Amino acid sequence: MSAAPPAGAVDVHRPGRADTTPPARRPRLVASLRALGYVSPIWVFVLAVGIVPTGYAVWMSLTEQTLTAPYPAFVGLDNYVQAVFTAQFAGALGVTLIFVLAGLITQFVVGYLLAVCLHQQLRGFRIARTILLIPMLLTPAVVGLTWNFMFNPDLGVVQAIQGVFGIHANWLADPTLARLLVVMVDSWMNVPFVMLLVAAGMTSLPEEPIEAAAIDGAGWWKTTRYVVLPMLRPVLVITLLVRCVDIARIFDHIFTTTQGGPGTATQSVTLEAYNSTFQFFQFGHGAAIALALALIMFPVYFLYVRLTKI
Amino acid sequence: MRVRLLLAAAAALTTTVLVACGSPGAQDDTPQDDEPADELTVLVSASPSATGLRELATEYTAETGVTIEFVEVPTAQLPTKIILAVQSGQQTFDLAQFDGFTMPQIAAASALLPLDDFLGEDDEYDYADFPEGLQEYAKQDGTTYGLPLSTEPVVQLYRTDLYQQLGLQPATTWDEVVGNADALSAAGHYGWASAYGPAVSAHYYNQMLYSSGGRLLDPESYEPQFDTDINRQVMERFLSLVEYTPESSRTGASADMINAFSQLQVGQLTAASGWYSTVADPSQSAVAETFGVADLPMESGGPYDSINVLNGWLLGISPSSPHQQAAWDFAAWALGKDNVKAFIDAGAPPPARTSTTTNDDYTTQLPYLTAVGTAAETGAPIERIPETAQIISVISQTINSMATGQLSLDEGMAKIQDDLTNILVQAGRYGG
Incomplete structure (x- = not known):
């Protein structure tokens, strides 16, 4: 029994033909090329906005690119040695981690509580939700400058309020208070984001387990701890990862409120990269610092990709 | 196979783009042909x-x-x-x-x-x-x-009304500045305002340093001068004035300092003369009619000429x-x-x-x-080298740390000397 050649297959035994493509390959090749045509726009997009800039940053971090040396010379890991493996970078990384940890705790606790309040749908909750979302819509630089003026130690409203209670504290001169100020500004702007996602997650929760817990005599805390939070876990984890990456890149609020001070107490890694690149024009150093932060954050990206199954 | 092909194509394209990006075109230094401009x-x-x-x-x-x-x-x-x-x-x-x-x-x-x-x-x-x-x-x-x-250039701004009340004269030396600050403070006013913030304080330290005969770097060898007596004395004096300064200036920038002088009871400061129009503008300043201008105080005795920073x-x-x-x-x-x-x-x-x-x-x-x-x-400008911005940044941050009590004078001076040495050695400007 001989199998008939598939449609479109070429008879390789015909005299005068040098084509040695196996019978079943050509349609597959055509199909592959057609598929390539369909996916190529997205590949071009990924190349343009992802791979090329990243590759260029890697290249920059391995070359000496300054104003006085505009033609890049390959210097291996020198930029990393000079800009990343330093006490200054370690300090900036420490500051960034403080912002990430303090910011996440603040934003999740406050955001969750606000989401619970919204979820109760008490009278006026729609107006409250609208008002609570306003900070998220504002420009970070404007927010930073406003808070900076509010905390002006001579003329700011916070100073006046502190004075009523006999408190005298210069938030911009004390390292701990200055860091707290940055966390507060960032949290004020981003708590609504957390609240929104958690509230959305809550609306999709089934009522039965919560009612069962109530029947079993569980109070608010036990219901939250053992029923609501486990069910909200996927939403919480994704929100946490998004905020984690966002806070690690914090820049505008620091730039407009403390300028990295007092001293270097609020100097984050991104501010360090900005200074190297745009103030000192040491492009190689700036790229090395930015890539080091990206590498440090890689486990978070990895987790995010795994959890969202992208 | 398809995956390999795709990867190879992507790699080739990326390499091409990278090489293109990494080879900036030569800067054309030749004068441009002039076109009529409208x-x-x-x-x-x-x-x-x-x-x-x-x-x-x-x-x-x-x-x-x-x-x-x-x-x-x-x-x-x-x-x-x-x-x-x-x-x-x-x-x-x-x-x-x-x-x-x-x-x-x-x-x-x-x-x-x-x-x-x-x-x-x-x-x-x-x-x-x-x-x-x-x-x-x-x-x-x-x-x-x-x-x-x-x-x-840097000039001295002072409150004529306060000086008249207290019988003070505009300072001609930095010692007199400290003396006036004391007298103003004793009378319940701010004796001084300088921007000690992390981005700009070095500029104000430089005013005092250059007019006292000091320099940031040795003009010949570019060796940092923060281990010299003159730089230490000037830094000590500069920091001693923090206690007479409004809080907003201790962590602020030049605008905060001028704002403090314009709105609060600050007796004296030194600033670039360009700020004159802001202080003299009644719509921005409460002291537009009650301030005067004098030369920058000068001290002799330093190793270099005492000059005003332009x-x-x-x-x-x-x-x-x-x-x-x-x-x-x-x-x-x-x-x-x-x-x-x-x-x-x-x-x-x-x-x-x-x-x-x-x-x-x-x-x-x-x-x-x-x-x-x-x-x-x-007058003369401060050192004109491409690393100046980085040097100013390091000094400003460290002065701010000292002014806010995070570093002692000794620690701060040593840190500046070390950091500046690193910057200049890395730039190949100073042999270390």
């Missing part, structure tokens, strides 16, 4: 000098038909915009306002057109009317890259402008002798031509011009 674009930063230029531009357009378009850029971003515009080969401006302090970086990037040929050919502009120190201020490594748009805006031309002659014509006209009064009327600090600082009408209108004239004769 419009010129000027990069400016919000300042009284930019306001003066804008007001003159209207008159220039009426006279010549050439429209002047102004693009405003935040001060901190000016050098970046100028450099990136020229290096990317995109013609986004013909003229740009820039600070003399940023000239080493901009000139090193070949982002400014040398102006010596224009200066040599234009008698009407009369460059000889500028003191030699000011001509040097506009140069980098012997080449002139900008025309003086403003001259802003500051001020310059106006440069883009090397990639197709309208270089037209750009020069506008700049030379606007900053010429005939337009000095227009700048003064606009509240802008004029460029310190000798004919301006010795003109009685002008010095009556702007009392600080006499001090500017003296400073322009004898």
Whole structure:
């Protein structure tokens, strides 16, 4: 029994033909090329906005690119040695981690509580939700400058309020208070984001387990701890990862409120990269610092990709 | 197989793009062929000098038909915009306002057109009317890259009403500054205001250091000088004045310092003379009628000449402008002798031509011009090397740490010395 050649297959035994493509390959090749045509726009997009800039940053971090040396010379890991493996970078990384940890705790606790309040749908909750979302819509630089003026130690409203209670504290001169100020500004702007996602997650929760817990005599805390939070876990984890990456890149609020001070107490890694690149024009150093932060954050990206199954 | 093919194609494309990106085209240093201009674009930063230029531009357009378009850029971003515009080969401006302090970086990037040929050919502009120190201020490594748009050496501002009440005289030495600060403080006023913030404090330390005969770096070897007695003494004195300073200035920038002087009971400060118009403006200042101007205090005894640090805006031309002659014509006209009064009327600090600082009408209108004239004769800018911005940043952050009690004087001085040494060794400027 001989199998008939598939449609479109070429008879390789015909005299005068040098084509040695196996019978079943050509349609597959055509199909592959057609598929390539369909996916190529997205590949071009990924190349343009992802791979090329990243590759260029890697290249920059391995070359000496300054104003006085505009033609890049390959210097291996020198930029990393000079800009990343330093006490200054370690300090900036420490500051960034403080912002990430303090910011996440603040934003999740406050955001969750606000989401619970919204979820109760008490009278006026729609107006409250609208008002609570306003900070998220504002420009970070404007927010930073406003808070900076509010905390002006001579003329700011916070100073006046502190004075009523006999408190005298210069938030911009004390390292701990200055860091707290940055966390507060960032949290004020981003708590609504957390609240929104958690509230959305809550609306999709089934009522039965919560009612069962109530029947079993569980109070608010036990219901939250053992029923609501486990069910909200996927939403919480994704929100946490998004905020984690966002806070690690914090820049505008620091730039407009403390300028990295007092001293270097609020100097984050991104501010360090900005200074190297745009103030000192040491492009190689700036790229090395930015890539080091990206590498440090890689486990978070990895987790995010795994959890969202992208 | 398909995956391999795709990967290979992607790799080849990426490599090609990377190689293309990594090989910037050679900077074309040859002068551009001049095209007739009906419009010129000027990069400016919000300042009284930019306001003066804008007001003159209207008159220039009426006279010549050439429209002047102004693009405003935040001060901190000016050098970046100028450099990136020229290096990317995109013609986004013909003229740009820039600070003399940023000239080493901009000139090193070949982002400014040398102006010596224009200066040599234009008698009407009369460059000889500028003191030699000011001509040097506009140069980098012997080449002139900008025309003086403003001259802003450091002057002393003091409250005439408070000084009269307390029987004080404007200080002529830094010891007298401390004495006046004590007296003002004892009377319940702020004795001093200087910006001790993490971005700018080095500029104010430099004022005191250079006028006391010290320097940041050895002028010959570029060795940092923060282990010398003079730098330590000056730093000690500079920090001793923190206790007399309003809180907002202790962590703030220059604007915070001027704001404190304009709104609070601050007795004295030293600042670039360009701030005069802000303090003298009743709409911005509560002390517009009650302050005076005096020369910067000076101390002798340091290893170098005691000098005033020169500051001020310059106006440069883009090397990639197709309208270089037209750009020069506008700049030379606007900053010429005939337009000095227009700048003064606009509240802008004029460029310190000798004919301006010795003109009685002008010095009556702007009392600080006499001090500017003296400073322009004898003053000089701080070290003009591309690493200056980084050096200023390190010193400012460390001074701020000392001023807010995070570092002791010893720790701070040692840190600055170490950090500056690292910067200069890495740059290959100092052997260590």
